[in-house]
Amino acid sequence: MTTVDATALASLLVLADGRFPAGGHAHSGGAEAAVAAGRIRDAADLEEFCRGRLHTAGLTAAALAAAAAAGADPLLLDEAADARTPSPALRATARRLGRQLMRAARAAWPSPALDALAAARPRGAHQPVVLGVTARAAGLGAGAAAYAAGYEAIGGPATAVVRLLGLDPFEATGVLARLAPELDAVASRAAVAGERVVEEGADVLPAASAPLLDVMAEVHGGWAVRLFAS
Amino acid sequence: MHLDHSTTPYPHRHTHSATPALRPNGKRRALRIGLGGPVGTGKTATVAALCRALRDDLSIAVVTNDIYTREDAEFLLRNAVLPPERITAVETGACPHTAIRDDISANLEAIEDLEETIEDPLDLILVESGGDNLTATFSKGLVDAQIFVIDVAGGDDIPRKGGPGITGADLLVVNKTDLAPYVGVDLDGMARDAKAQRGDLPVAFTSLAAEGGVAPVRDWVRERLAAWRRT
Numbered sequence: 001m002t003t004v005d006a007t008a009l010a011s012l013l014v015l016a017d018g019r020f021p022a023g024g025h026a027h028s029g030g031a032e033a034a035v036a037a038g039r040i041r042d043a044a045d046l047e048e049f050c051r052g053r054l055h056t057a058g059l060t061a062a063a064l065a066a067a068a069a070a071g072a073d074p075l076l077l078d079e080a081a082d083a084r085t086p087s088p089a090l091r092a093t094a095r096r097l098g099r100q101l102m103r104a105a106r107a108a109w110p111s112p113a114l115d116a117l118a119a120a121r122p123r124g125a126h127q128p129v130v131l132g133v134t135a136r137a138a139g140l141g142a143g144a145a146a147y148a149a150g151y152e153a154i155g156g157p158a159t160a161v162v163r164l165l166g167l168d169p170f171e172a173t174g175v176l177a178r179l180a181p182e183l184d185a186v187a188s189r190a191a192v193a194g195e196r197v198v199e200e201g202a203d204v205l206p207a208a209s210a211p212l213l214d215v216m217a218e219v220h221g222g223w224a225v226r227l228f229a230s
Numbered sequence: 231m232h233l234d235h236s237t238t239p240y241p242h243r244h245t246h247s248a249t250p251a252l253r254p255n256g257k258r259r260a261l262r263i264g265l266g267g268p269v270g271t272g273k274t275a276t277v278a279a280l281c282r283a284l285r286d287d288l289s290i291a292v293v294t295n296d297i298y299t300r301e302d303a304e305f306l307l308r309n310a311v312l313p314p315e316r317i318t319a320v321e322t323g324a325c326p327h328t329a330i331r332d333d334i335s336a337n338l339e340a341i342e343d344l345e346e347t348i349e350d351p352l353d354l355i356l357v358e359s360g361g362d363n364l365t366a367t368f369s370k371g372l373v374d375a376q377i378f379v380i381d382v383a384g385g386d387d388i389p390r391k392g393g394p395g396i397t398g399a400d401l402l403v404v405n406k407t408d409l410a411p412y413v414g415v416d417l418d419g420m421a422r423d424a425k426a427q428r429g430d431l432p433v434a435f436t437s438l439a440a441e442g443g444v445a446p447v448r449d450w451v452r453e454r455l456a457a458w459r460r461t
Contacts, residue, residue, distance in 0.1 A: 021333035026323030100335035163324050227298045229321035 023100030028160030028228035033216035058153030066194025068132020069145035080202035081126035089221035099124030111137035260352035264368035267379035269361025279444035326360035364393030389423035
C-alpha cells in the first residue's frame with residue numbers, strides 16, 4: 001500500500017471533493033466523445049472506459065501530482081507533462097484546468113510555492129502539477145496527491161456520463177466503488193515513482209498513454225455543438 | 231491573495247460584491263453585471279440592446295455561458311453589437327448555474343483574459359447565464375450586481391412563485407410586455423406580486439421589440455456604474 005498519512009486526511013477530502021471549485025464540472029475526460037462514438041452505452045462500458053483511463057492517463061497524472069507533492073521542481077514536471085501529452089487539445093485542457101485549480105488552491109491553501117508557480121505559468125501549468133503543489137501546500141504527501149489525481153481520472157467521466165446518458169447515478173457510483181482497489185494500486189505505483197523524481201529526475205515518471213483518448217480529444221475539440229469542454 | 235474578504239458579515243445592499251476592486255496591475259477593474267433567467271425570456275436580446283445603447287460611451291465586454299453551444303456568443307457576433315474580441319463564450323458542462331454560482335473559475339478566467347487583452351480599460355462586463363431555472367443566481371464572487379430576466383409569455387404567476395432570482399436579483403426585468411394582451415397576462419398583477427416578493431428592489435417592464443425598449447435597464451446600469459465609480 002502507498003504511504004498516505006492517515007492523520008492528515010481531512011485536506012485530501014476537501015481537495016478531492018467533486019464540489020471543489022476548480023472547473024472540472026465542464027469537462028468529461030473524453031467520455032462525451034466516447035458516448036457519441038457508441039463506445040459507452042451503459043455502466044459496463046463506463047467501467048471499461050474508466051479502467052482504461054485510470055491505468056493510462058490516470059497513472060501518468062497521478063505520478064506527476066505525486067512528484068510535485070514530494071517537492072520536485074514543478075516547472076520541470078510541467079515540461080514532463082507536456083512531453084507525456086501528445087494531443088494539443090489535451091495540453092490546452094490540462095493548462096486551462098491547471099489555471100482554474102490554481103485560483104481555488106491559492107484561496108484555500110495560500111502558499112509561496114503556489115504563488116511562484118502561478119507567476120511562472122500565468123496561463124496555467126498542467127493540472128496534475130498544480131494539483132501536486134496544492135497537495136503539498138495543504139500538508140499532504142505524494143500518496144495523497146496521487147490518490148486525488150487518480151480519483152479525478154475516473155470521477156470526472158462517471159459524473160459526465162450520468163448527464164450524457166441519463167445513466168442511473170447509483171450504477172455510476174458502483175463503477176467507481178468497484179474500481180477502488182485498482183485506484184489503490186495505481187496511486188501506490190504513482191506515489192513511488194513520484195517520490196523517486198526528487199532524487200532521480202523526471203525520466204522515472206511513467207508515460208502511459210491512451211492513443212484513442214488523444215485522437216478523440218482532437219476530434220471533440222472541433223465539434224461545434226457539445227455539452228462538455230473536453 | 232485574490233479573495234479580499236469583506237469584514238462586514240452583512241454588506242449593505244449596494245456594496246459591490248465581486249472582489250477585489252483593483253486588478254493586479256493596480257488599475258480599477260470593470261463593473262461586472264450578471265444576467266440570468268429562464269430560457270427564451272430575452273437575456274441575449276437584453277445584452278445586445280444594452281451594448282448598442284451604451285457602447286458609444288463605455289468600453290464594454292460580454293461573457294456568455296451557453297448550455298451546449300456557442301449560440302448566444304454567435305448571436306452577439308452576428309449582430310455585431312461589439313467587436314469579436316470583446317465577446318467570450320464559457321463552456322459550462324451542461325450546467326450553467328454551476329458555472330455562474332458554484333464553480334466560477336472559468337468565468338473569472340474569461341473576465342481576466344478580457345481585461346488583459348482589451349486595450350482601452352473596460353468599464354463594464356456583462357456576464358450572461360445560459361437559460362436556466364428560477365433558482366439560478368450568480369455568485370457574489372463573480373458579479374457586483376445581477377439582473378434576472380423573465381417574460382410575460384412565461385405566465386403571470388412567475389413573480390408570485392418567487393425563487394432566489396425573482397426575490398433577490400438587484401433588478402428584475404419583465405420582458406415582452408407587448409405580448410401581454412395576446413397571452414392574457416395582467417401586468418399590474420405581476421407588478422404587485424413582484425413588489426410583494428422583492429420589497430424595495432426595482433422591477434423594470436420592458437418590450438425590447440420597441441425602439442429604445444431597453445431604456446429602463448440601460449438607466450439602471452448607468453446608475454450602478456456611477457455608484458461603482460464613487461466607491
